[in-house]
Amino acid sequence: MSDTREQILEQIKEQGELVRQLKASKESKEKIDEEVSRLLALKAKLGGDAAPANQKFTLKTPKGTRDYAxxxxxxxxxxxxxxxxxxxxxxxxxxxxxxxxxxxxxxxxxxxxxxxxxxxxxxxxxxxxxxxxxxxxxxxxxxxxxxxxxxxxxxxxxxxxxxxxxxxxxxxxxxxxxxxxxxxxxxxxxxxxxxxxxxxxxxxxxxxxxxxxxxxxxxxxxxxxxxxxxxxxxxxxxxxxxxxxxxxxxxxxxxxxxxxxxxxxxxxxxxxxxxxxxxxxxxxxxxxxxxxxxxxxxxxxxxxxxxxxxxxxxxxxxxxxxxxxxxxxxxxxxxxxxxxxxxxxxxxxxxxxxxxxxxxxxxxxxxxxxxxxxxxxxxxxxxxxxxxxxxxxxxxxxxxxxxxxxxxxxxxxxxxKVKLRTNDVEVYVASAHKGLHEQRLRVLNQLWDAGIKAEHSYKVNPKLLVQLQHCEEHQIPLAIVLGDAELAQGIVKLREVRTRQESNVTLAELPAEIRRRLQE
Amino acid sequence: MSDTREQILEQIKEQGELVRQLKASKESKEKIDEEVSRLLALKAKLGGDAAPANQKFTLKTPKGTRDYAxxxxxxxxxxxxxxxxxxxxxxxxxxxxxxxxxxxxxxxxxxxxxxxxxxxxxxxxxxxxxxxxxxxxxxxxxxxxxxxxxxxxxxxxxxxxxxxxxxxxxxxxxxxxxxxxxxxxxxxxxxxxxxxxxxxxxxxxxxxxxxxxxxxxxxxxxxxxxxxxxxxxxxxxxxxxxxxxxxxxxxxxxxxxxxxxxxxxxxxxxxxxxxxxxxxxxxxxxxxxxxxxxxxxxxxxxxxxxxxxxxxxxxxxxxxxxxxxxxxxxxxxxxxxxxxxxxxxxxxxxxxxxxxxxxxxxxxxxxxxxxxxxxxxxxxxxxxxxxxxxxxxxxxxxxxxxxxxxxxxxxxxxxxKVKLRTNDVEVYVASAHKGLHEQRLRVLNQLWDAGIKAEHSYKVNPKLLVQLQHCEEHQIPLAIVLGDAELAQGIVKLREVRTRQESNVTLAELPAEIRRRLQE
Missing domain, CATH: 3.30.930.10 (Bira Bifunctional Protein; Domain 2)
Structure with a gap:
């Protein structure tokens, strides 16, 4: 999967050869289909340009069934x-x-x-x-x-x-x-x-x-x-x-x-x-x-x-x-x-x-x-x-x-038109500026270990606005905003997403303060 | 299903005839099996005496699967x-x-x-x-x-x-x-x-x-x-x-x-x-x-x-x-x-x-x-x-x-050797003597409507000892014991199953008192 392009091309060549042999020797349709699928999968690895027909079946659930979102x-x-x-x-x-x-x-x-x-x-x-x-x-x-x-x-x-x-x-x-x-x-x-x-x-x-x-x-x-x-x-x-x-x-x-x-x-x-x-x-x-x-x-x-x-x-x-x-x-x-x-x-x-x-x-x-x-x-x-x-x-x-x-x-x-929440996240941990992702992981770890439902962006340096928008869209009640100035004093900003009110909380008191806010 | 014995015998005769015809005309095995099963099912209705072979397959779950008790x-x-x-x-x-x-x-x-x-x-x-x-x-x-x-x-x-x-x-x-x-x-x-x-x-x-x-x-x-x-x-x-x-x-x-x-x-x-x-x-x-x-x-x-x-x-x-x-x-x-x-x-x-x-x-x-x-x-x-x-x-x-x-x-x-409880019943409603089943249903209804988990015997006149044993075996914490003398005063006995201590409670106060006891 981490093969280079040349390796994949070589594999495609070999797999294509295998499929031709199977067809020539009139193997079972099942066997041939299986190997054709492998061939298509290999071609898919090369991306859209080299794989015109990545799959030949309709992407659907079986008749009369459905996924639950x-x-x-x-x-x-x-x-x-x-x-x-x-x-x-x-x-x-x-x-x-x-x-x-x-x-x-x-x-x-x-x-x-x-x-x-x-x-x-x-x-x-x-x-x-x-x-x-x-x-x-x-x-x-x-x-x-x-x-x-x-x-x-x-x-x-x-x-x-x-x-x-x-x-x-x-x-x-x-x-x-x-x-x-x-x-x-x-x-x-x-x-x-x-x-x-x-x-x-x-x-x-x-x-x-x-x-x-x-x-x-x-x-x-x-x-x-x-x-x-x-x-x-x-x-x-x-x-x-x-x-x-x-x-x-x-x-x-x-x-x-x-x-x-x-x-x-x-x-x-x-x-x-x-x-x-x-x-x-x-x-x-x-x-x-x-x-x-x-x-x-x-x-x-x-x-x-x-x-x-x-x-x-x-x-x-x-x-x-x-x-x-x-x-x-x-x-x-x-x-x-x-x-x-x-x-x-x-x-x-x-x-x-x-x-x-x-x-x-x-x-x-x-x-x-x-x-x-x-x-x-x-x-x-x-x-x-x-x-x-x-x-x-x-x-x-x-x-x-x-x-x-x-x-x-x-x-x-x-x-x-009421929007149901589909997750239970209580706190979003955000960075106010670049270079704070390790601090985020430390704070998240503290929250998770205290049993608090928390998430963050999986980007190293996400934009603050994007992070806060995520909170509003997903109706997450609280956000923590990390910044170097506050962290130097052992403090973070705790933000109520709905009212956008912010206040400073020490890292040590964070889990207890979050629990208090959530109970309000 | 509520047919008389004679009706079932008649149905068995007809079904047997159908199976013989299917076999004679060499119908598919599937079709024949289906009708044979119906025949066996009919025979089963007559009970053990008339149905020597109620079923011919082993009673099991498919290979590699299990039920969860x-x-x-x-x-x-x-x-x-x-x-x-x-x-x-x-x-x-x-x-x-x-x-x-x-x-x-x-x-x-x-x-x-x-x-x-x-x-x-x-x-x-x-x-x-x-x-x-x-x-x-x-x-x-x-x-x-x-x-x-x-x-x-x-x-x-x-x-x-x-x-x-x-x-x-x-x-x-x-x-x-x-x-x-x-x-x-x-x-x-x-x-x-x-x-x-x-x-x-x-x-x-x-x-x-x-x-x-x-x-x-x-x-x-x-x-x-x-x-x-x-x-x-x-x-x-x-x-x-x-x-x-x-x-x-x-x-x-x-x-x-x-x-x-x-x-x-x-x-x-x-x-x-x-x-x-x-x-x-x-x-x-x-x-x-x-x-x-x-x-x-x-x-x-x-x-x-x-x-x-x-x-x-x-x-x-x-x-x-x-x-x-x-x-x-x-x-x-x-x-x-x-x-x-x-x-x-x-x-x-x-x-x-x-x-x-x-x-x-x-x-x-x-x-x-x-x-x-x-x-x-x-x-x-x-x-x-x-x-x-x-x-x-x-x-x-x-x-x-x-x-x-x-x-x-x-x-x-x-x-x-800890016995896990498999149900959550909070209160068992028992009769101290005969003739109280309608009273039981009234009390149960009051408890259910108050959101309390309650059950009773599905016998009209169960023995008190049997009812109390059921509570102990199933680790039900509380029992209510109904008796004519108490009911005449609008009172029932509330019993703690573990300690066997009993006290009188008025019917009106029953749900609140049960909740209080459960919280203790």
Whole structure:
């Protein structure tokens, strides 16, 4: 790398020869590409003049992914910190799992969505896939370690080969923030706490008014049974209902009848139910419904809802939750309560441009709500699918749709024109004139060793004006200005960047004085 | 999922039929496996009795990867927090990049190690590879966004299809913690700050005595030239020198002569130099060396070392750094200063079992040092390899080998038998007798809304003894014990778990009193 120009030219010649040989002997494309890249890299060393085509690919991140710049990272870290605070307030412990799993671990868990899983290339060894969510890895972790109870949170990226809609906060690589309670407990106590957690997260993030929709898979199944859906068609009809938040009933009905072979009258009976939503009074009403009363699954689901609504009201959530029979949720593995936190449209807004949510959920394009930002439910059989003896560990959990939340907050910040600070520097150490860089290093060392966040110019003799401008641009609160005259007396100038007021401080007192100023 | 047994049996029958049809029509293995998994999943729903073979694969994480349990996460988070504190003290801003890159981005950057890159399967679209380090993605990010200066840190996992040695802290998926300074600056100012950062990180983590080895690629090249190595053999000989920390000179010499075709006398001349280490006096000595004096690259490298050592001593690092001519570092892209933080063996220890480091670095099996825990250097040409016009952005950076550090700390904790708390619960809400679960939920809600970390049993009527044992096992400092008699007076018992002392507190004063106790 520190080779002379002649050496590089010689290396280019040799490398070019190697590439020609490889091509002549019809080596693999991979091998040839590798050596061509080396050749281009060598040419690049010579600079622009000798290297017309430094690279031949578009400089980009993979489709559906993005970099996070410091500004976005600051925002994101703020959101995640608040969410973790809520999770910890409920006794959550953190775990982490590998970004990929044996392919078999994911197989058969996601129904129709399995086609969106990223597979790794078979490079001789195990066949691997990127994780699709954090729930299946949790189930694998619990079964593998024979853990029968845990309250864990997990914040990590997951991968879906979906059609990205990045301007709407939908990516192929995105964060999930999950909190789950595993263990054999009494009904609805853990479930209600998950609903409470959704409310606390949305309250603390302060991203607007919301409602938490509640439903129950057992009630959905019971309702399908009461309407006359054949049992082996339950999951397919359920996944049709799931589309109700982005499609009108007429379309969903069409899918049920034309694609899923449902009798039209049966579909109409379902249509009557799925338009219902309300609170405890709706549960009462349905418990009295002659068709549902006759189906044990429906009664059990309704009794579950009754208990859940009671606990939610003890948690102060009566005005926040809505029992909604159209809520179905896409994933196959839910077995009990399901819920979804949905942002309401701002008054006067025509609906948000963001209508799609990361975790596969869809928000309606029009109407009173603008997007699902949290969702979850109970899945009592997933861990058992991994246990060699089928031992079940009942689980209930919630996933916060943070990418959607990032998008909302990014839009808010862009609108407010407030500039977020992306570093925490407290003091900038500046030279008033030439020849002071070693003095700067001494002062910086003193500050760092005292735990103070400090930086300086990496130029030996920077201009004072440039240094002070840097402080103002980066909103650094304090600057130290070094000058020979003051240093001779063991003194430096301490400047408040905002007010531009300066005062003299002795070097010995500097760290203590800086701390005092920062606390003001 | 809430289907009855009969429904599941019917589904199993249908699914079995589907699998038979697929096999008969010789469908793809993938398709068949998928449906077999669904079949097994259905069988699993019936529980152990009906499902003898719930799964046919070993329940494990992919080779070379691991889960992090809560205990490990607590330790890890503590380490990462301390490292981030150091990075921020030096003005670092965070960025993040996708876990995979276009394959071409990585091609030609890692020399011999390229074979260790994980590729993704071609599923129709771009050809992707998992990131191998955080440096190449940074270079791609800078070139893509035309950023010419930044001080950034990045903490994320990277992927290498290496031979894992997990008991020694070497994995295929592992964390890197990188801090890099990009920009066109005056010599060695940013470089010395990176060395200071290594020292601050190792000091704050308090994992034992260490030394930071320093060398310079330009000096290495000059030294090779002075010894008579042909220029096109520099990188190969450099990568042989890199093995000196795990192999004796005799072996490295053999590799140079037998594999890399070096003349024996030339190798011996190299052998004379690479055994040298010291401080400023060694630089003086080498500047006077007749063979080196004649080679401009060697003189420039030595002058660089001279400046670096001076700045390091202004940073109070004189006793911490060692100019070491055997330090070469494996990666191709370094162009200037290189450094490595190495833990020294504990006095009386026979050498650590951990001899290998994550970032590809190797530590010696025997001798005075036990392992490299940080490394980095200057790479001035890497960003230019991505810029269409070859525009260079000089960079210098450091990577902290946190997996190695986790291993050291995990061993320390295991030896100390101290039990780390894995959650932060402050108060446990207990029932003294039956029938109090709704009261518990009310009290919990009051505490959560006041920001207090609280939990309870998810049983309606748990035994008091079991609840109190839970508090002691989990080191929860406070418990609230609810009883009808006290509740009738608007009072609860507040118990200090450690001392078992109890006192009465009114419900209204509860949050304030808890905060007071926690501050004590």
């Amino acid at each position: 410091p500004q976005q990272m600051t925002l994101r870290q703020g959101v995640l910190d608040k969410i973790v605070q809520v999770f910890k307030r409920h006794g959550g412990e953190a775990i982490d799992t590998p970004v990929f799993e044996l392919k078999e671990v994911l197989t058969g868990k996601y129904g129709e969505d399995s086609k969106l899983i990223y597979d790794l290339k078979d490079q001789g060894g195990e066949i691997l896939s990127m994780r699709y969510d954090l729930t299946v890895p949790l189930a694998r972790y619990l079964a593998m370690n024979k853990i029968s109870s845990i309250k864990r949170y997990h914040i990590a990226k997951v991968y879906r080969r979906d059609n990205p809609a990045m301007t709407r906060g939908r990516y192929r690589e995105f964060y999930q923030c999950d909190f789950d309670i595993a263990g054999t407990y009494d009904p609805m106590l853990a479930d209600a706490e998950c609903v409470k957690i959704v409310a606390e997260v949305l309250d603390t993030l302060d991203i607007g008014d919301y409602v938490i929709k509640l439903n129950h898979r057992q009630l959905l199944d019971g309702m399908f049974e009461a309407c006359g859906v054949p049992p082996n068609n339950f999951r397919a009809i359920c996944s049709a209902v799931d589309k109700l938040d982005k499609s009108p009933w007429a379309e969903v009905r069409k899918e049920m009848v034309e694609e899923k072979g449902l009798d039209g009258a049966t579909a109409d009976r379902i249509g009557e139910y799925v338009r219902l939503s309300g609170g405890a009074e709706l549960v009462e009403q349905l418990l009295a419904d002659p068709k549902l009363k006759a189906v044990p699954n429906a009664v059990k689901g309704l009794e579950g809802m009754q208990l859940l609504l009671k606990y939610c009201s003890l948690f102060g959530l009566e005005q926040r939750v809505s029992f909604d029979l159209s809520l179905a949720r896409g994933l196959d593995y839910y077995t009990g309560v399901i819920y979804e936190g949905v942002l309401k449209a701002e008054p006067g807004s025509t609906g948000s441009p963001v209508k799609t949510l990361q975790n596969g959920d869809q928000a309606p394009e029009q109407g009173g709500t603008v997007g699902s930002v949290a969702g979850g439910g109970r899945y009592d059989n997933l861990v058992g699918m991994f246990d060699p003896r089928g031992k079940a560990v009942p689980c209930v959990g919630v996933s916060i749709g943070v990418e959607r939340i990032f998008s909302v907050l990014e839009a808010k910040f862009a609108a407010s | 809560p205990q490990q996460m607590t330790l890890r988070q503590g380490v990462l927090d301390k490292i981030v504190q150091v990075f921020k003290r030096h003005g670092g801003e965070a960025i993040d990049t996708p876990v995979f890159e276009l394959k071409e981005v990585l091609t030609g950057k890692y020399g011999e190690d390229s074979k260790l890159i994980y590729d993704l399967k071609d599923q129709g679209g771009e050809i992707l590879s998992m990131r191998y380090d955080l440096t190449v993605p940074l270079a791609r990010y800078l070139a893509m966004n035309k950023i010419s200066s930044i001080k950034r840190y990045h903490i994320a996992k990277v992927y290498r299809r290496d031979n894992p040695a997990m008991t020694r802290g070497r994995y295929r998926e592992f964390y890197q913690c990188d801090f890099d300074i990009a920009g066109t600056y005056d010599p060695m100012l940013a470089d010395a700050e990176c060395v200071k950062i290594v020292a601050e990180v190792l000091d704050t983590l308090d994992i034992g005595d260490y030394v930071i080895k320093l060398n310079h690629r330009q000096l290495l090249d000059g030294m090779f030239e002075a010894c008579g190595v042909p220029p096109n053999n520099f990188r190969a000989i450099c990568s042989a020198v890199d093995k000196l920390d795990k192999s004796p000179w005799a072996e490295v010499r053999k590799e140079m002569v037998e594999e890399k075709g070096l003349d024996g006398a030339t190798a011996d001349r190299i052998g004379e130099y690479v055994r040298l280490s010291g401080g400023a006096e060694l630089v003086e000595q080498l500047l006077a060396d007749p063979k080196l004096k004649a080679v401009p690259n060697a003189v420039k490298g030595l002058e660089g070392m001279q400046l670096l050592l001076k700045y390091c001593s202004l940073f109070g690092l004189e006793q911490r750094v060692s100019f070491d001519l055997s330090l070469a570092r494996g990666l191709d892209y370094y162009t200037g200063v290189i450094y490595e933080g190495v833990l020294k063996a504990e006095p009386g220890s026979t050498g650590s079992p951990v001899k290998t480091l994550q970032n590809g670095d190797q530590a010696p099996e025997q001798g005075g040092t036990v392992g490299s825990v940080a490394g980095g250097g200057r790479y001035d040409n890497l960003v230019g390899m991505f810029d269409p016009r070859g525009k260079a952005v000089p960079c210098v950076g450091v990577s902290i080998g946190v997996e190695r550090i986790f291993s050291v700390l995990e061993a320390k904790f295991a030896a100390s």
